[in-house]
Amino acid sequence: MNRLILTLAVAVPAAFAATDAPAQPATPLRPVAALLARAKTLTTTTARVPLAPGDTKPNFVRALALTPKAAEPMENLFNAIVYQGAIQPEVKLAMALRIAQIYDSPYLAVHANRLMLATEGGKALVPVLGKTIVRPTSAEEMAISYADKLTRGIHAVSDEDFRLIRTRFNDNQIVELTTTTCYFNYLVRFVEATRLPVEPWALTPATAVKSKVNLPLARIGLISDDEMLAVQARVKAAPANNWNIGFANSMRAMYRSPAAASAWFAYGTASREYTAVDRALKLHISFAVSMANGCRYCSLHQVLGLRREGVDVAKLVAMAKDDSQLTPRELTATLFARKLTSTPAAITDADYDGLKKVFGEQGALEVVQQTANFAYMNRFTDGLRLPSEDEAVSVYKETYGKSFADVTSTK
Numbered sequence: 001m002n003r004l005i006l007t008l009a010v011a012v013p014a015a016f017a018a019t020d021a022p023a024q025p026a027t028p029l030r031p032v033a034a035l036l037a038r039a040k041t042l043t044t045t046t047a048r049v050p051l052a053p054g055d056t057k058p059n060f061v062r063a064l065a066l067t068p069k070a071a072e073p074m075e076n077l078f079n080a081i082v083y084q085g086a087i088q089p090e091v092k093l094a095m096a097l098r099i100a101q102i103y104d105s106p107y108l109a110v111h112a113n114r115l116m117l118a119t120e121g122g123k124a125l126v127p128v129l130g131k132t133i134v135r136p137t138s139a140e141e142m143a144i145s146y147a148d149k150l151t152r153g154i155h156a157v158s159d160e161d162f163r164l165i166r167t168r169f170n171d172n173q174i175v176e177l178t179t180t181t182c183y184f185n186y187l188v189r190f191v192e193a194t195r196l197p198v199e200p201w202a203l204t205p206a207t208a209v210k211s212k213v214n215l216p217l218a219r220i221g222l223i224s225d226d227e228m229l230a231v232q233a234r235v236k237a238a239p240a241n242n243w244n245i246g247f248a249n250s251m252r253a254m255y256r257s258p259a260a261a262s263a264w265f266a267y268g269t270a271s272r273e274y275t276a277v278d279r280a281l282k283l284h285i286s287f288a289v290s291m292a293n294g295c296r297y298c299s300l301h302q303v304l305g306l307r308r309e310g311v312d313v314a315k316l317v318a319m320a321k322d323d324s325q326l327t328p329r330e331l332t333a334t335l336f337a338r339k340l341t342s343t344p345a346a347i348t349d350a351d352y353d354g355l356k357k358v359f360g361e362q363g364a365l366e367v368v369q370q371t372a373n374f375a376y377m378n379r380f381t382d383g384l385r386l387p388s389e390d391e392a393v394s395v396y397k398e399t400y401g402k403s404f405a406d407v408t409s410t411k
Contacts, residue, residue, distance in 0.1 A: 035109035045197040073267040080263035090122030095147035118206040172221030175256040192344035230258035276363035289374040297381035
């Protein structure tokens with residue numbers, strides 16, 4: 001089932017060169033001070049979604065009032081990403097702050113900055129976020145630079161960049177850095193689409209904490225008890241029919257950072273309990289996002305899923321070129337998803353109202369979540385150049401009669 005791993009490891013770089021979507025424009029980064037100043041003016045903003053009662057939880061948790069079973073898993077996911085693993089929390093928060101700078105997100109900036117400054121190590125990273133990193137030398141600068149490049153384009157981390165980051169981080173740590181970048185790309189789209197107000201308490205300093213994480217000296221990542229137990233639990237809980245691909249390569253990679261992977265899948269499972277938007281339409285959304293980003297791995301998976309949902313081959317062939325075969329409902333979701341993918345802060349009240357008109361309040365939130373999911377997944381799978389499973393490759397070639405690179409290069 002995974003016999004393509006060796007062959008794709010050689011073939012992928014050429015394919016990526018042909019299918020890369022443009023990276024985000026190299027515009028000047030928004031200064032942290034400017035983002036924090038704007039955050040102070042956003043405490044009375046009205047969210048585009050209902051917020052759960054109570055003001056002790058962050059609004060990105062309260063914003064899941066329409067899908068309440070997903071609220072606690074979202075909070076757990078944030079804590080797992082930031083506070084568990086082998087990378088210091090302040091480094092991961094600095095990565096989040098850089099992503100907020102790129103996407104002009106005061107909400108994400110104020111939360112990342114508040115928690116980052118609660119550590120001595122975090123305070124030392126403030127000057128780094130004031131400059132554009134060209135050739136980072138410290139491990140912390142490498143992490144921030146990695147988040148910057150992977151955020152701007154899912155194929156923007158070059159082979160040279162990857163060789164450089166390997167001089168300071170082992171495989172498990174690189175997966176953790178990737179997961180961190182992916183999560184905050186999810187979160188920035190979620191908070192910008194839903195226009196969350198800044199909590200007044202987020203403007204006050206967080207309680208000082210001392211980091212308990214140290215970068216290990218081992219040149220390789222050691223399989224931990226947590227990793228073994230997490231994989232065992234995931235295999236046991238996996239659905240019997242997983243599109244005939246078994247334990248996907250994306251999961252094989254994610255579980256190198258077991259706490260984050262377990263929390264991510266728990267959040268996904270809770271979110272999928274809500275179905276105001278049906279499975280086929282969610283796959284249309286993720287296909288549109290994956291194609292917009294030029295993501296090979298996820299595009300193949302979405303084609304496989306759409307075929308399993310009974311979508312006609314002729315429609316899928318057309319969808320690789322334009323939107324002419326989409327229904328009005330599919331087109332509404334697709335256009336919103338593309339805009340949220342490229343420019344999260346540009347989502348307007350009119351955009352969101354249009355989404356709610358077609359899908360209702362809960363459905364609109366599900367469209368946002370599905371779009372943000374693939375801001376995460378595209379960066380993880382193609383950012384790490386994961387090989388596609390045989391079944392996905394076979395169905396894609398059966399559908400289009402050619403490889404992903406050939407299809408996308410002739411659009």
